[in-house]
Amino acid sequence: MAFEDEVRNLNVRRETALAMGPAHRLAARKADGILNARERVSHMLDEGSFAEWGLLATAARPEDSDRSPADGVVSGCGSIDGRPVVIHAADFSTLGASSAPVADKKFRHARRNAAENGMPLVLLNECAGSRIPDIMGAQGLHHAGEQSALWRDRSSPWAAAILGLSYGDGSFYAAMSDFVVMRKGAVMAVSSEHVTSVAITEQADPRDFAGWEVQTSVTGQVDRAVDSDEEALDQIRRFLSYLPSHSRERPPLLSVPAGAGADQDRLLAILPDSPKLTYDVRRIVEVLVDPGSFFPLKERFARVACTGLARIDGRPVGIIATSPLFKGGALDGDACDKIISLIVLCDSFNLPIVTFADTPGFLVGANGERQKMPGKIMNYLQALGASSVPKLTVVMRKSYGQAHLNMGAGYADEMAAWFTAEVSLMGREPAMNVLHRLKPGETPERYAELESELARDTSAYALASAFMAQTVIDPRETRDWLVRMLKLHERKPAGGIGLHRLAHWPTTF
Secondary structure: OOOHHHHHHHHHHHHHHHOOOOHHHHHHHHHOOOOOHHHHHHHHOOOOOOEEEOOOOOOOOHHHHHHOHHHHEEEEEEEEOOEEEEEEEEOOOOHHHOEOHHHHHHHHHHHHHHHHHOOOEEEEEEEEOEOHHHHOOHHHHHHHHHOOOOOOOOOOOEEEEEEEEEEOHHHHHHHOOOEEEEEOOOEEOOOOHHHHHHHOOOOOOHHHHHOHHHHHHOOOOOOEEEOOHHHHHHHHHHHHHOOOOOOOOOOOOOOOOOOOOOOOOHHHHHOOOOOOOOOOHHHHHHHHOOOOOOEEEOOOOOOOEEEEEEEEOOEEEEEEEEOOOOHHHOEOHHHHHHHHHHHHHHHHOOOOEEEEEEEOOEOOOHHHHHOOHHHHHHHHHHHHHHOOOOEEEEEEEEEEHHHHHHOOOOOOOEEEEEOOOEEEOOOHHHHHHHHHOOOOOOOHHHHHHHHHHHOOOOEHHHHHHOOOOOEEEOHHHHHHHHHHHHHHOOOHHHOOOOOOOOOOOOOOO
């Protein structure tokens, strides 16, 4: 047969590349229940949809060519639930998936294809850091910088998984992404302990300072932690289901589940009679949105702020809510950062923002000021003001001080207040202390006299009478109101596409 030798040569090269790294490394991973790079790609994508590029790529240094199949990266395009995506998966069995010229070139190809063709970019990260023989020296380092693609404009969504030790580019790709999920036991850090133990004489287990507990609850860089590779990949699939494929497209509209909105009476059972009692705001959100659609983001971080994605009448929306279970609902610096990240995500990909307010204000005092609270509050307000997507606010109970403005007052397209709403600069007790230096229990008659002079109407009806809120509603009417307002504010002349003024806002904070 003509070209028989050439066909045989091609097939041998393909089989060698598909085999990935040494068999004993792959076997060890399998024994630990960890998927290899190609198994991860297969689990993530629709069956038979993967088209790979760079299968026959190898390391730039000739001495490494025989041990660098695909140069440690499985990269290509495919589909998730029928929607095209680009996927870039690290193969840790091959030279630790270390960053090097050819692997970097494959990443730039993936990034460019996602941006230019309007597809989400899925990044499955596991990286030993830079490949030292390739990057050492003035020319190696400078060349890596010249060719870097560590910048993005949110033209299409990025979703990342941290699935093992991830240093250098592995952590940077995640930090640039819109959603990050981490397998427990993995690490997300700039450098490994082999660098830090010598460079800064720091001896520490990276899982202690860069493991899932720290990254989900202290830094907030990771949105979710899961127990297995499969769970991580499934979380990415679900996250992408709320978003359009690119910024010039509207989010996908799904059918409304049966029974949606049928249990609104539960709201009055969840909400306590006394404003001094707490409740779990997530239960409120779950009643108001389509059943099973609430997808919390950064749930372990800054827990006073509840943020996430959901659907209302089949329409994807971003959710911002304050939780009185934590810090009495008072927002701190981390909560500001968490909310900003949700606003940026929604503005970039045309999702309306729905805010539920029950907060006594921003958490002030020494710790707050050390968190740069004035700057955090203003960054939050700037992001809210710059966002051009529809914004709806529901004032549930307390809405005090500057936080009332940040939660939507003056920026929301529509504001509704529950009949339980209370809006003011601050509570009466702090106001009495500021004005008269009096605390409850001190000179009771004089206190009562001065407090009555200070009293203002803080009710929902005071807000509505000046048309500062568009309506006062029974909590059980909230879902219907949201559905109507979302249909009204569809930005029809713009085709539902926002101005994306936050597309260049830093992804991390």
